[in-house]
Amino acid sequence: MDESARPIFRRGSLSLRGPVWVLLLAAVFYLLSSPSAVFAQDWVKTGTSLGVEKVRLAVPDFKPATNDPQTASLLNTFNNTLWNDLDVSGVVELVSKSFYPLQVPGQPPEVNFLAWNAPPPNAAMLAFGNLGVAAGKLTVQGWLYDVKNTQSPEVLGKQYGDAASDAAARLMAHKFADEIIFRLGGGIPGIAETQIYFVSDRSGHKEIWAMDYDGSNQRQLTHLGSIALAPRVSPDGSRVAFSGLTKSGWEIMMYSLDLNRTVGFPHMGGTNLSPAWSADGLKLAFSSSRAGTPEIYVSDASGGNLNRMTAAKGPDVSPVWNRKTNAQIAFVSGRTGLPQIYTMGADGTNLLRMTDQGYAVSPNWAPNGQFLTFAWERKYGPGDPGALDIYLMDIASKQFVQLTHDGGRNDSPSWSPDGRHIVFQSSRSGKEEIWTMLADGTKVQQLTFTGHNTQPNWSWK
Amino acid sequence: MKSQSKKWFLLIIALSAVLTLGACKKKAAPPPPPPPPAPPAPTASISVTPNSIQAGQSASLTWQTSNATDVSIDGIGAVQPNGSQSVSPTDSTTYHLTAKGAGGSQEATARLTVTQAPPPPPPPAAPTVTDEDLFGQNIKDVYFDYDKSDIRADQQSSLQADAAFLSQHSNINFTIEGHCDERGSTDYNLALGDKRASAVKDALTSAGVNASRIKTISYGKEKPFCTESNEACWQQNRRGHLVYQK
Numbered sequence: 085m086d087e088s089a090r091p092i093f094r095r096g097s098l099s100l101r102g103p104v105w106v107l108l109l110a111a112v113f114y115l116l117s118s119p120s121a122v123f124a125q126d127w128v129k130t131g132t133s134l135g136v137e138k139v140r141l142a143v144p145d146f147k148p149a150t151n152d153p154q155t156a157s158l159l160n161t162f163n164n165t166l167w168n169d170l171d172v173s174g175v176v177e178l179v180s181k182s183f184y185p186l187q188v189p190g191q192p193p194e195v196n197f198l199a200w201n202a203p204p205p206n207a208a209m210l211a212f213g214n215l216g217v218a219a220g221k222l223t224v225q226g227w228l229y230d231v232k233n234t235q236s237p238e239v240l241g242k243q244y245g246d247a248a249s250d251a252a253a254r255l256m257a258h259k260f261a262d263e264i265i266f267r268l269g270g271g272i273p274g275i276a277e278t279q280i281y282f283v284s285d286r287s288g289h290k291e292i293w294a295m296d297y298d299g300s301n302q303r304q305l306t307h308l309g310s311i312a313l314a315p316r317v318s319p320d321g322s323r324v325a326f327s328g329l330t331k332s333g334w335e336i337m338m339y340s341l342d343l344n345r346t347v348g349f350p351h352m353g354g355t356n357l358s359p360a361w362s363a364d365g366l367k368l369a370f371s372s373s374r375a376g377t378p379e380i381y382v383s384d385a386s387g388g389n390l391n392r393m394t395a396a397k398g399p400d401v402s403p404v405w406n407r408k409t410n411a412q413i414a415f416v417s418g419r420t421g422l423p424q425i426y427t428m429g430a431d432g433t434n435l436l437r438m439t440d441q442g443y444a445v446s447p448n449w450a451p452n453g454q455f456l457t458f459a460w461e462r463k464y465g466p467g468d469p470g471a472l473d474i475y476l477m478d479i480a481s482k483q484f485v486q487l488t489h490d491g492g493r494n495d496s497p498s499w500s501p502d503g504r505h506i507v508f509q510s511s512r513s514g515k516e517e518i519w520t521m522l523a524d525g526t527k528v529q530q531l532t533f534t535g536h537n538t539q540p541n542w543s544w545k
Numbered sequence: 546m547k548s549q550s551k552k553w554f555l556l557i558i559a560l561s562a563v564l565t566l567g568a569c570k571k572k573a574a575p576p577p578p579p580p581p582p583a584p585p586a587p588t589a590s591i592s593v594t595p596n597s598i599q600a601g602q603s604a605s606l607t608w609q610t611s612n613a614t615d616v617s618i619d620g621i622g623a624v625q626p627n628g629s630q631s632v633s634p635t636d637s638t639t640y641h642l643t644a645k646g647a648g649g650s651q652e653a654t655a656r657l658t659v660t661q662a663p664p665p666p667p668p669p670a671a672p673t674v675t676d677e678d679l680f681g682q683n684i685k686d687v688y689f690d691y692d693k694s695d696i697r698a699d700q701q702s703s704l705q706a707d708a709a710f711l712s713q714h715s716n717i718n719f720t721i722e723g724h725c726d727e728r729g730s731t732d733y734n735l736a737l738g739d740k741r742a743s744a745v746k747d748a749l750t751s752a753g754v755n756a757s758r759i760k761t762i763s764y765g766k767e768k769p770f771c772t773e774s775n776e777a778c779w780q781q782n783r784r785g786h787l788v789y790q791k
Contacts, residue, residue, distance in 0.1 A: 290767070311767055314732055327735075333762055334735065355739040355763045358732040371736055376743065378736035399694075399736035416733055422692055423733050443692075445730035459730065472729075495730055539731060 147190030149216025169261030175269035286535030299531030408453025603633035613644035694740035708752035726779035738763030745785035
C-alpha cells in the first residue's frame with residue numbers, strides 16, 4: 085500500500101461541511117472500534133454536532149376515523165409505510181412501541197403530554213393522526229408535536245385527501261414522513277418519494293425495472309427480449325439511459341419515462357456500456373470500443389458531439405460525474421492490470437488514481453461531491469474468496485472506510501439524493517438481490533426477492 | 546302341377562334372395578313398416594370438414610341425432626346427441642356414429658382422408674460436409690488468464706490452426722464472442738470481453754484473415770458456458786468463442 089490510499093481512521097483531520105456529512109461522521113464514529121476512538125473524537129468535533137444525538141420520535145399507529153370497510157387495510161398500509169420511512173431515514177430514533185401509553189391520540193385534544201414526554205417513552209417528538217375512508221375518498225390528518233413544549237407543541241399539521249387506494253395510502257405516508265424528516269433532519273428533503281431503477285431477470289431476460297425507494301411498486305420498463313444493463317436515470321427524472329444488446333452489438337439506449345417507451349439514440353458501433361448523466365442533464369459519459377479498445381467518451385444528451393476522453397490500452401468503463409461540481413468524472417480502468425478507480429477532469433485532464441490495490445469497480449459519487457462509493461475486493465490474491473465489499477472514500481484524502489462486512493459479493497452502490505442512504509446489490513442471501521443501507525453501513529434492508537436483481541440506480545430527487 | 550311347384554320354388558328362392566340381400570345391405574332408407582304406435586325412429590348424421598387433411602393437421606367432426614338416447618362414435622366413445630369435436634388422426638379414419646333410441650338405432654359415417662406430410666426436401670445429392678460442419682470440427686476457441694486479454698503462449702497453436710483453416714475457407718464469415726468469468730462487475734467484464742474478442746480478431750487478421758469476414762461481440766459474464774464457482778469453470782468461461790456466421 086502506498087501513501088495515497090490508507091484506511092480512513094488513520095488520519096483525524098478530515099474536514100467536512102454541511103449537515104449531511106455530519107451523519108457520515110457519526111457513521112465513521114460508529115464503525116471505528118476502540119483502537120482508533122481517540123482520533124474519531126476529533127472528527128465528531130469538526131461537525132456541527134447535529135445528528136450525533138438523534139431526536140427521539142414516538143409514532144403511535146394512526147387511528148381509524150371512519151367505519152368504512154376499506155379503512156382498516158389502508159390504515160395498516162399507511163402505518164407500516166410511515167414507520168418504515170421514519171425508521172430507515174437515519175434522522176430520528178423511533179421510540180419502541182412497547183413504551184407507549186395505552187391511550188394514543190388521533191386528534192390534538194387527545195394528546196396527554198405527560199404520558200409521552202416522560203419515561204418510559206421519553207419522547208421529544210410525537211407524530212400522530214387519523215385516517216378514514218368516506219364515500220371512496222381517503223383522508224389522512226397528521227400532526228408532529230414537540231411534546232416537551234406543552235405551550236406551543238405543534239411543529240406540523242397536515243391533511244391529505246385522494247381517491248381511496250393502497251397506492252394513495254402509501255403516497256400519503258411517504259409525504260408525511262418526508263415532512264417530518266425535512267423538519268427534524270436539518271432541512272434536507274426526505275427520499276420517501278424517490279425511485280430506484282435496476283436490472284431484473286424475472287421476466288426471463290435482463291430488463292430495466294423501477295421500484296419505489298422502499299421496494300414497493302416494482303414494475304418492468306423495457307421489453308428488449310435480449311439483455312438490458314446499467315440503467316441511469318436523468319437528473320430531471322424524465323429518461324433512463326442504459327446499455328442494450330442490439331443486433332449490431334451493445335448500444336446506449338434511452339427509455340422515456342414520460343412516453344413509457346424506448347426512444348431513439350444514435351448507434352455508436354463497437355461495444356457501448358455504462359452511460360452516466362452529467363449533473364445538469366446535458367451530457368452523457370459512457371464507455372465505447374468504437375475506435376478499438378473500450379474508452380470513456382462524452383456526448384450531448386442526444387448522442388451528438390462525441391468526444392473521446394481517455395486513450396489507454398486497458399478497458400475504461402463505468403464513468404460517473406461528480407454530481408456536485410459537474411467538473412470531474414470518476415471511472416474504472418484496467419490499464420495497469422486489475423481494475424482500479426480513477427478520476428479526471430470532465431475535459432479528460434488531470435488523471436488521478438484513487439485505489440492502489442485489489443479489484444475496484446462501480447464508482448458512484450456522493451451528492452456533496454466529496455465522497456466516492458465503490459465496490460472493492462481490497463485483499464485480492466491467491467486463495468481469496470472473491471468477496472467484493474462496498475467502500476466509501478474521501479476523494480481529497482483518499483481515506484476510506486468499509487461499509488459492508490456481511491459476506492457475499494456486494495457491488496453497484498448508488499447514493500440516495502439526501503446522501504444518507506446507499507442502494508447496492510449483494511449475493512449475501514444466496515443470489516444477487518438489491519439492498520439498501522444507511523451511508524454508515526447500518527439499517528440494512530433487502531428490497532427485492534424475485535429473480536436476480538442487479539445494478540440499482542437511485543433517482544436524483 | 547310340376548311347373549307350379551317349380552314356380553313356387555323359384556318364388557321362394559327369389560324371395561329369400563331378396564330378404565338375404567336386403568338384410569345384408571345397409572339400411573339406406575329405414576323400411577317403412579306400418580306400426581303406428583311405435584316410438585319415432587332415431588335419425589343421425591355426421592360430417593367432417595375438411596374431409597381431407599395432412600398428417601398433423603386437425604379437422605372438425607360434427608354430428609346431429611334426434612330421438613336417440615345413446616349416441617356413440619367408434620374410437621371416440623359415448624358423445625352428446627349433438628356436438629362437434631376437433632380430431633387429428635395420423636391415418637385416414639372412418640368415423641362411425643351409432644344412435645340408439647326407443648325407436649331403434651341409426652348409424653351414420655363420415656370419412657376423413659389423411660395424407661402424409663410431404664417429406665422434407667431430399668438432402669443434397671451427395672452427403673457432403675458443409676462449411677459449418679468443417680468450422681465446428683476445426684476451429685478451436687482461445688482461452689485467457691484472469692483479467693487478461695492478451696493471447697497466452699499456450700493458445701498460439703489454436704490460433705494458428707484457426708488462421709490456417711480460415712485462410713483455406715475464405716468464404717466463411719464468423720463472429721468472435723468475448724466471454725469472462727463471473728467475478729467482478731458486469732460492466733467491467735463486458736469491456737474486458739470486448740478486449741478479448743478484439744485480441745483474437747487482431748491475431749487472426751495479422752495471420753492473414755481478412756477483417757471484413759470477422760464480427761466481434763462481448764458477452765462479458767452474461768452467457769457463461771459453465772456456472773459453477775471454481776477455477777476449472779471460470780477458465781471455461783474466459784475465452785474467445787468463434788461462431789460460424791450463416
